[in-house]
Amino acid sequence: MNEIIKIDNICDYNAFLGLETLHPLVSVVDMSKSNKITHMRHNFGFYAIYLKDVKCGDLIYGRNYYDYQEGTLVCIAPGQVLGVEDNGEYYQPKGWALLFHPDLIRGTSLGRNMKEYTFFSYEVNEALHLSEQERVVVIDCLHKIELELNHSIDKHSKTLITSNIELLLNYCKRFYDRQFITREHINKDVIVRFENLLGDYFSSDRPQNIGLPTVGYCADKLNLSANYLGDLIKKETGKSALEHIQLKLIETAKDMVYDTSKSVSEIAYELGFKYPQHFSRLFKKRVGVSPNEYRVQH
The missing domain is CATH 1.10.10.60 (Homeodomain-like)
Known part of the structure; x- marks a missing residue:
């Protein structure tokens, strides 16, 4: 099994992908614009939400393997290990990622309520499988956060960014409730x-x-x-x-x-x-x- 790559901050993650860092504590990543990379296993020092647009093989999460299908949303908390076994080949990742550091949400409404989003501690075989309409909602939230990151930083930036992350997580709670019902x-x-x-x-x-x-x-x-x-x-x-x-x-x-x-x-x-x-x-x-x-x- 491959070694686990530890990445503690978002600047290092963006540099690894060859992408510009607009904010040191939060990033919205269009994976199709990143460098080609090999599969590997990561341990992040920040929260990460991945939305994959294509099937990318057997994802390793904790002790389990998971067949990561398109339209799947996976939420990872700091310290968790996620990745795919390296087969030595380079590939172009696709999909979206939202990364935010715990320091970003300290003292905010989101920081106080973070424990309510229990899906950050789910196993990957409990990932969220989105409908097409739900996927559109998620990407719309990501675009709102991305828009704010491209805006000049002012006294409203942190509030607007964290509020939009909180909005996305609240949608995830709704979609998980739907998934619980449809998998009765x-x-x-x-x-x-x-x-x-x-x-x-x-x-x-x-x-x-x-x-x-x-x-x-x-x-x-x-x-x-x-x-x-x-x-x-x-x-x-x-x-x-x-x-x-x-x-x-x-x-x-x-x-x-x-x-x-x-x-x-x-x-x-x-x-x-x-x-x-x-x-x-x-x-x-x-x-x-x-x-x-x-x-x-x-």
Whole structure:
């Protein structure tokens, strides 16, 4: 596998592509105007959004390969690794890229709300597949940002640039919601596998050996990112992934509480709690009574 090329700032990225830098913290790139390059893997120090116009082979993202089709939008956060295996050939990239450094959005509305755009932590196999109309909207947003970059910098520049980036990201949220809906049958399969995973987990000795299952653990077993699993579960059921884990835990705990040969503390440890009082507190919050009170009532 190729070495990973680290690029920390946008000026270096533009220089690598042979393009002019209009602003040190943000760039809109028409990839068709760049130098011909070889495939490689990158680790960026900035946010990047790629819209490909052509199929470009198997994209490597994290541990997975993804067949990167045209009309696909991929969002990468700083520190993530993205790229294509180098086959030694030079090619002319096509499509668009928006790059912006975290320093650009500090103290802005976008900076304060950045955590809401959870798709920056999705796996590449959870990329956004755009319709033609959606693709037009994305490119229009990129053109607005590009227009502002070509304008002389003044006191309004930062506000207008970050506002247009925020507008683009809000459109991405809308398009992802559409994708969740149009892939409903796939989503339901994920939910079934998620429920089965929890059932298998609590019926094994893993809680005692590993502890309580986390959203990250479940997502990894389902080959999804934690954010994507959380968003999918929330949109399909109205409950968070953590709530689903807790509900499954409580249902398991109710059955165990019937066994009077075990103390509440023993049950808590078997379920993966380090401290029995944490189990009792969660049980009462979810059921309305303590484990001992539930045992007496039933």
